[in-house]
Amino acid sequence: MVRVHLLQVSLNLSDLEMESYLASDMVARSFCRVSSTHQFISDSTILRFRHFIEQQGWRKNYSSAR
Template identity: 45%
Template structure:
């Protein structure tokens, strides 16, 4: 996505509306917030889930241009950026620009999910502690006999 999305063009469209930080706390860099917003769209994450993902998934931080030593945007900041885009009608501009650019390369943006393929320890079933209740099975072409039935 780093190379497929026209980041500079998107930032230029948004920059004229983006707060300059002359009052109050300075805003996050536009490039960071735009990338966080796109990650949120790519993976269909809620604002709290996006905040958690930035803390937990190094590749997402790297894509957004953040490191663990940088202050990470919290869910309220992510929400406020999304509302900022909506207020100025820029959410649709971003989505349309990304889809148009991807279509030019023969790609399509579709909803996705991140799956955790962790293997966790689980207790064995207590249901069959008295031994197998089923007749022997044929495995790999040979007759398999459980040890207690030989």
């Protein structure tokens, strides 16, 4: 999920756009280590992960490092 989040931030995609991007782009799935044989990551899963890292303060640390 960290790779999904980093790719989403770098491409400036919404959660729904990121879900579609992973579903349609094999290179993105490979980078994020998402198997094409399993169910794709949903936009709600991406949202929950983003909220989790914000609660932990990781997003703030990532943003300040850029």
